[in-house]
């Protein structure tokens with residue numbers, strides 16, 4: 001598998017509009033846009049920073065992963081996403097290596113990317129997302 005770069009850092013927040021003020025007005029990072037990803041029960045807001053992005057995540061459902069994360073740990077960094085060349089290949093390889101996968105097959109994430117998550121139990125407490133973006 002080939003990891004190309006840190007694609008984004010996912011930050012769980014209670015209120016995207018409020019936190020957007022910090023990134024956009026206080027830190028002067030341009031706001032790229034919002035997108036709801038129903039399957040993940042989140043609304044996202046992206047802020048490009050160099051070759052990566054900040055992804056703000058607000059839950060759309062009290063049972064969603066982001067709501068549960070905030071309930072348990074409060075607002076903060078929820079995952080790190082690595083961009084890979086070929087997600088299916090990467091998942092196959094990681095499965096062979098005994099990594100616990102949350103997603104055995106890619107799902108569709110923000111911006112139409114193929115995404116899949118590795119379980120924090122296998123990654124020393126960091127929720128890792130792998131994503132593949134069409135060229």
Ligand SMILES: C[C@@H](C(=O)O)C(=O)SCCNC(=O)CCNC(=O)[C@H](O)C(C)(C)COP(=O)(O)OP(=O)(O)OC[C@H]1O[C@@H](n2cnc3c(N)ncnc32)[C@H](O)[C@@H]1OP(=O)(O)O
Pocket residue numbers: 010037040042044055057065066068069072077078079081102108109110111113115117119120121125126127129
């Ligand atoms: C839009 C898309 C995109 O970029 O395109 C996205 O990013 S969607 C981003 C939102 N979607 C996701 O996060 C989907 C993947 N996440 C999940 O499936 C879930 O959040 C799990 C990671 C499986 C956790 O599930 P859940 O909270 O129900 O279980 P749980 O509370 O028992 O957690 C199991 C163990 O993992 C730990 N744990 C839970 N969430 C964690 C996180 N974000 N980072 C690190 N550790 C975490 C808990 O503390 C617990 O450890 P202990 O047992 O030691 O206490």
Ligand SMILES: [Co+2]
Pocket residue numbers: 008010055079081129
């Ligand atoms: Co993400």
